[in-house]
Amino acid sequence: MPIGIISAMPEEIEAVIDHMTTHRSHIKGMRTYHVGELYGREIVLVFSRWGKVAAATTATQLIEDFNLSEIVFTGVAGALDENINIGDIVVGKKMFQHDLDGSPIVKRYEVPLLGKTYFETDTKNRKKLTKACQNFLEVLDGFIPKNQAEKFGITAPKIIVGDIASGDQFISEKEEIKKIKSGLATVVCAEMEGAAVAQVCFEYAMPFSIFRTISDKANDNSHIDFPAFAKEIASNYALGILKNYLVN
Ligand code: ADE
Numbered sequence: 001m002p003i004g005i006i007s008a009m010p011e012e013i014e015a016v017i018d019h020m021t022t023h024r025s026h027i028k029g030m031r032t033y034h035v036g037e038l039y040g041r042e043i044v045l046v047f048s049r050w051g052k053v054a055a056a057t058t059a060t061q062l063i064e065d066f067n068l069s070e071i072v073f074t075g076v077a078g079a080l081d082e083n084i085n086i087g088d089i090v091v092g093k094k095m096f097q098h099d100l101d102g103s104p105i106v107k108r109y110e111v112p113l114l115g116k117t118y119f120e121t122d123t124k125n126r127k128k129l130t131k132a133c134q135n136f137l138e139v140l141d142g143f144i145p146k147n148q149a150e151k152f153g154i155t156a157p158k159i160i161v162g163d164i165a166s167g168d169q170f171i172s173e174k175e176e177i178k179k180i181k182s183g184l185a186t187v188v189c190a191e192m193e194g195a196a197v198a199q200v201c202f203e204y205a206m207p208f209s210i211f212r213t214i215s216d217k218a219n220d221n222s223h224i225d226f227p228a229f230a231k232e233i234a235s236n237y238a239l240g241i242l243k244n245y246l247v248n
Pocket of ligand 1: 215219
């Protein structure tokens with residue numbers, strides 16, 4: 001059974017395609033599902049598109065059209081914690097939708113009809129993914145030259161296994177960080193797709209895991225060149241981590 005890989009970054013998709021063999025494409029609903037082998041494993045790779053609705057749609061189609069064993073999600077995220085830096089990796093544990101509020105009908109953050117405020121990633125796959133990230137960081141220099149990493153302020157990246165906040169909003173102000181953290185104290189980074197895909201995976205009983213490379217500090221001080229970061233850093237992280245995940 002193939003592994004479904006969903007990435008939120010077109011640059012990561014390009015990098016993975018470059019390393020895929022026996023590649024064919026399956027196009028549906030404005031999405032291209034790339035079927036092939038990566039590091040000896042059968043995969044189906046697809047760009048999530050951006051935002052929760054887009055990502056949930058992509059995930060549902062992926063699950064419906066391919067007989068997958070699991071889904072792994074990759075992409076970038078903004079740090080919500082002072083101690084988390086650009087180039088660090090977050091392996092997701094609990095996935096929250098920070099912009100979901102059906103109160104007073106259901107409690108804040110609760111997903112209607114499911115009675116859950118978060119979806120947890122698959123324990124076994126999360127541990128395997130964490131190990132893959134550790135292995136990757138040990139050989140980081142082989143994937144990204146030191147001077148290239150330093151250009152983005154990356155010196156000693158670390159791994160955080162923590163909770164992730166997803167919402168249809170790019171977070172770029174300290175006030176927004178405060179707002180998210182005031183309701184969800186444990187979340188460590190913000191992105192726009194993960195918890196939506198986690199919900200779909202829960203509803204379809206599909207094991208789900210996720211890692212996000214920190215691209216910015218989610219505040220107005222982040223001067224990062226986003227496309228350059230995606231191409232030079234995030235795509236190498238995705239490829240290197242997936243390699244370690246798939247070969248083990
Ligand atoms: N993805 C990368 N950085 C982000 C941010 N600051 N907010 C939401 N999604 C992101």
